Amino acid sequence: MSDEFVFDYLPVIFELEKKGLVTRTFRRLDPDRQQAVINAILDEAGESGPQDLNIKKVASRAGVSTGSLYQYFNNRDGLLSFATELVTRFTVQLFEAYRPYMTQAPLEQILPMYISEGINWSKDQIGFARFFGAAAYHGDPRYGETVVRPIASVLRQMVEEMLAAAVKNGVVRKDIDIEAVGRILHTVTIAIGDGLIFPQLMNYYQLTEGGMPVERIYTALIDLIMHGIMEEKKS
The missing domain is CATH 1.10.10.60 (Homeodomain-like)
Known part of the structure; x- marks a missing residue:
């Protein structure tokens, strides 16, 4: 990328x-x-x-x-x-390096890529991904502010920038609350990504349980998001 x-x-x-x-x-x-x-x-x-x-x-x-x-x-x-x-600084700088590329493709194309790149990162840095997941979900105060928040903040800012670019390009409605919608998308994409990364969440999220292809999950996600925020085409 x-x-x-x-x-x-x-x-x-x-x-x-x-x-x-x-x-x-x-x-x-x-x-x-x-x-x-x-x-x-x-x-x-x-x-x-x-x-x-x-x-x-x-x-x-x-x-x-x-x-x-x-x-x-x-x-x-x-x-x-x-x-x-x-490792936290390394990860923040790595994600910061990705940010300019996240606004260069249509939102409906970049969101699945955004999630899949996060999954690829977790495979490359499996130990740190496990550590980060434990810090995020177990709420260890030693790492909440120093590890989880800096990385999560970069990810949320990426999502907001993707939305802003989509608004500028006329794909997404100009009246949406970019910050609020960005926070919602940030949460949704984390849930999907983590549901695919951490096996212990599978019983809860049940994303790909029973042979559900991840491609169908991405397609449904984009359909749901775009129908909620996209600019209506004039007839």
């Missing part, structure tokens, strides 16, 4: 150093070594989730000793906090 995404991690490192989550030793590392550690954290957190991060596996991925990691992060809690914030 977009060019290869490059994560701008340097401002994050400076900020997290001020918070005491990473040491000056890490900031002063050779850029290649620093990037190797960051990539190892992102990859391991993406597979296991930040809460189950294995320090030995991070060290192995990065090609450094476990002792070196403790010089960079002081302790496991520090590495966990750094990993949580790093």
Whole structure:
């Protein structure tokens, strides 16, 4: 959908150093070594989730000793906090990079793509997706404001921008309340996406239970939405 995404991690490192989550030793590392550690954290957190991060596996991925990691992060809690914030910032920047592309296609085409891209992201970052889902649905106060809200806010803004573009293009009625409708669509698309991502929600949502094709779900969603907000064609 977009060019290869490059994560701008340097401002994050400076900020997290001020918070005491990473040491000056890490900031002063050779850029290649620093990037190797960051990539190892992102990859391991993406597979296991930040809460189950294995320090030995991070060290192995990065090609450094476990002792070196403790010089960079002081302790496991520090590495966990750094990993949580790093993966959250990474995800926010990734979704921000998608935003310009979300207004370039008709709303009825981009909404299914918007949901399916979220599902693809969850497969690529399965550990973090599980972690994010637990934080969102279990309401852990440690992660509600620092993890769930920043990512959800970007997603909601994307939906509102898609609606605004559709209004500008004359597809959606000019009298709709973009913010209110955007929040509703944000909630509906989350429910559908999460219903397809998390098996434990299948008994509740029953979206594709009994062999219901996901394509029929998307078609029905677009039909429902567009008939509610689309501009009526003049006869």
